[in-house]
Amino acid sequence: MDQKRELSSIDLAALVTELRAYEGAKVDKAYLYDDSLVRLRMRDFDRGRVELLIEVGDPKRLHAADPETVPDAPGRPPNFAMMLRNRISGADFAGIEQYEYDRIVTLRFERPDGVTLVIAELFGDGNVIVCNADYEIIDCLDTVRLSSRTVVPGAQYEYPQSRFDPLTTSEEAFHRQMEGSDTDIVRTLATQLNFGGLWAEELCSRADIEKTKPIADADDSEYAALFRVLTELRSALADGAFEPRVYYEDDSPVDVTPIALREYEALETDRFDSFNEALDSYFLELNEAETATSTESDRPDFEAEIEKFERIIEQQQGAIEDFEAEANEERRKAELLYERYGLVDEVLSAIQNARADDIPWETIRERFEEGTERDIPAAEAVQSVDGSKGTVTLDLEEATVTLDTTIGVEKNADQLYQEAKRIEEKREGALEAIEETREQLAAVKQRRETWGESADADEETTEETTPEQWLSEPSIPVRRDEKWYERFRWFHTSDGFLVIGGRNADQNEELVKKYMESGDLFFHTQAHGAPATILKATGPSEAAKDVEIPEQSREEAAQFAVSYSSIWKDGHYSGDVYMATPDQVTKTPESGEFIEKGSFVIRGERTYYRDTAVGVSIGITCEPQTRVIGGPSDPIETQTVTNIELEPGRYAQNDIAKLIYREFRDRFEDEAFVRKVASPDLIQEFCPAGGSRIHEE
Template sequence: PASPPAVLFFRYRAECILEFMATLQGMSGVDLRALVAEAAVRLPLWVGKIYQFDAKTLGIRLNGEDRAKYQLLVETGRRAHFTAEFPVPPKNPPSFAMLLRKHLEGGKVLGIRQFGIERTVCIDVGKRDTTYRLIFELFDEGNAVLCDEGYTIVKPLWHHRFKTREVVPGAVYTFDGTDCSTLSPDGFGAMLAGSDRDIVRTLAVGCMLGGAYAEEVCRMADVDKSAAAADVDAAAIRASFDRLMADVAGSREPVITGSGCWPVVLGGEVVRERFATFSEALDAFYPKTAGEKEKAAAEKPRLSQDEVIRRRQAEAIKGFEKKIETNGRVVEVLYENYAPVAGIIATLDAASKNRSWQEIEQILKGNRENAAAKMIRAVHPAEAAVEVDLAGERVKVYVHETIEQNIGRYYDQIKKFKKKKAGALAAMERTVPEKPRRKQNLALQKKRWYHRFRWFTTTDGVLVIGGRDASQNEDLVKKYMEGKDLFVHADVHGGSVVIVKGTTVHLDEVAQFAASYSNAWKAGHFTADVYAARPDQVSKTPESGEYVARGAFIVRGERQYFRNVPLGVAIGLAMEPEVAVIGGPSGAVAARTGVRVELRPGQFEPNDTARKVVRALREKLPEDEWKGLKNALNTEAVAAFVPPGGSDIAEP
């Protein structure tokens, strides 16, 4: 992959780097190389939803081939790995997460790579005609940086200005990807020869391996780790170094030991647990945060609106009392220092008539030996005032007013805040009766197989289903009609095939259902004839020379007729045993709902009718109750029961 244009990037490399590995403090560059190799084999990937869980932790849902789903968790400054479960995201996504969603969601991951062996990983995402670079820094305080294709920063998680680089919008993201594996054999040997340290420290610091991996290279090369770097066999060290990097990238054996989490088993480490992938090991190694957040949220008491108001009033009263006390103290010190303050006022008032305040300020600064000048701590030319230090209390004094007028100013402030305090106390004494909060443990209706059809349940509990179109009519007869069912249809051209799944004494409800969901409603009729037949009377086989259209059937033999069936549909809100919008004949719906609306053939289109029904049902419910039912009572749920054609809401 192309490198960014600049390569100036400061890295702090102290001796503590000797302990780099996947510890609770964070991952090393070698660990990150293993993670990047693991992620690369999962390509191609596509970016799904992006989350920000706290100030430093982000998550990306990635979609792979064959419906594979992956969750990449990045805690900047610490770790990056795939996880089985994300922490609980905040209800309102932070602005940085929304920015990443806007630019990256739906984009294709073109590559996942590491800068050298630094603790920095870059995800290249192609979206439309643009390529974005999402860079995660796992070193120091950490950062997440969104760049364009040329590495110009679009937005970082945190803005930083360092001596050698800037991480701010519009700047070019710069880095130096240190990696000893890119050195030629001669260059590697020269690096060792030029070191004045022992071999283990040279590898740990110079090659960014950290102490444990540097010791492993020495062990694999059969070289004493305390030997001077300039004296060892450079070829043997390089071969061991390359073999370790190859194992980390391609032959991982992820484990957790007493000292940390490792992508490969190092000599001398006692293995506690083995894992199939390095991400699984890291996921198990690092403590979860979701449970802690949920626990903290559960422990935080939920206050009523009245309690919130009272707390704010109490805080305001404390603020007023503090200001009353402060102004009272100012009045006291003014009286205690009456003579010197009066002298300062008289002197500065006279001086301001002949000199500018800038000149006065310069004179005061150059005359610090004078006791009065020494008392003046600040000058406010715009207000013709100075701040005077009176026994440790800084008091603003207006020089064109007498000392009594200045004291009067502070008395006015005391009166003002006393009045505000009295008002807040009076407000607190007024008790506002709080509306009883209903705790609703509502079980929303689960999706069932017949919900894709028209359906209702008769008053005596029998399921009735009908087709929404010709295709569903075919399915009902071919797949769902059984020997003991009843076939029902309006005696008009075009309408739902209705199947009664059992025996009911409320065939009048079934007939009304079939009549209402037929073309009789579309035509504006208020009654229709309906017939019923046994399943064995229904056939798709036409007589010779005839044709049966899709969704239509031939019914042979004697039928049971229901004449002049009134058209009408009720839509209501059922609360038991599950919360759901239901619809169908008025009698069946009335038996299961507390609030409902009756429809008759009319003038309003189905979508308009659905919106009107939602409004009408909400008006029949208390506000606090319907607000808790938004997931159940909505236009989409209601529209499923509105008949085809125009409708009107019948007056009660």
């Protein structure tokens, strides 16, 4: 059987119940790994260190983890992690909620200076959104622009449209939902009641009901048995009465559940004290197994992807059918109002007249009960009266309709027609979504075919892969070896020399004091606010020696210095840069003068590069390592399989980084590869401070 890779709505309901016990813990720090895994390190008075993991890629999960097994902290934190730290470090973990029956969890953090909401969307492509107390989006891992909803910084966060919630439904609504189906019992539970295949089969097993029995042949006793089992499940989820299990097949973990399942009685199992512990163990084993497998074969699991998309299409088709049924039901209710116009108008008029005379709602309800005893048709149709909402619910034989008592029959009917229209719009959105999913499925199948052809070709030839081949490659393996200089600004010149520059005053100081050696060259602009730039003659572990550095490398280092200075930020296209040797650079000022942090005194004659043009390109390399790099255009163009040239413009660093990311994603066949090696945060590290735009040829 397939291994579980996503938490279900029932899993999240159980998880939220357990994680509420952690309320009151204080946040220490936030981390981000590979643009899909967020780690929140917290301290709890009773438990000590608490690690909360939120992963929204593949797999999708959320749980507390064993502090001894969490991944090591990554290098320099990306912007998203820094933003999270600024907003929630020192905050109290104040609450956690699941949104209705959806795979969305909202974590609340409180600090004296405000409230921060971290929303984890564990469905579709997955996302983590950070909002203020008013649900205004501060930042998100991925922006979303759909006809139904938009998720971008600055926008108001809106939860997706609600769907049927079996964990809160009444027995009457449960019966109606079941009876409205035209398939069998298990499929109705799986799709129209949103339980999914596994829990639908489990409910049938626990209720001792034949799974494949057609709905047309089912009766109220079977619905009652199913609802009884559902009620038991609800109570267990609410009370935390769990029996967490991890299930194994052929010694491999295949599923993890908060409650022991009859459907898995034949599988090997491990028991745990809490669902969090079970989740942590399961996903840790899953990751270890995949890491071992990836060393054996780099072939993507196309079959799993295909099965995933086919499963999504099946679910989307079920949603479309549900929308059609709901819209038809709302229209039928509106038609019934007109068919029973006299009766409905009599009820509404009676309530309106009574309220005009200040008669209490309880008295109105009692009068309808008295009318029922006297066999008055209008009173007999009244099922209930809700004074708190100002509504009355009528049984019109074919359907039960809840009406607004402050308006007439026509306006109530119009509201039902409008609701039908709204549901039909959701159906149109679902139709668009299913077409997109079908396109994704077709693309995966095409990649599977192309992979077979490219694998055969690889065996036949050892020729160097061209940029065009890399761009069309369906799956590019990630090869990464982090270097000591990557926390600074850096690039390699056309002649292979390393150039490094400081990102701030502290790094300027560190570069000059720790990394500048005899034989290196120092570059700086005449303008204030520029990186201390060093053209390295040798590596930090090599002995300093005199090396003849070509003029082209010197010019490229000068262009690097001017491009990452305030000259770019001010919107200028060129500036003056000077070059000096290490023995000319000192922190000792003249008598009576003061040197700011990150600044230096240059003594002796300098070499100037006048009117040096600004210019930055950002590109992606695929061999020998896969990474995003940036710097002067000439060397970057020759070192990458594709690149994008920038010039001063109107887009802020984070905005231009996202534009570049989208462009790279469009250029590469393997979008997952782009997400891993050239995320917006990684791209932004190579973008100059201030505004930029993509250079048009």
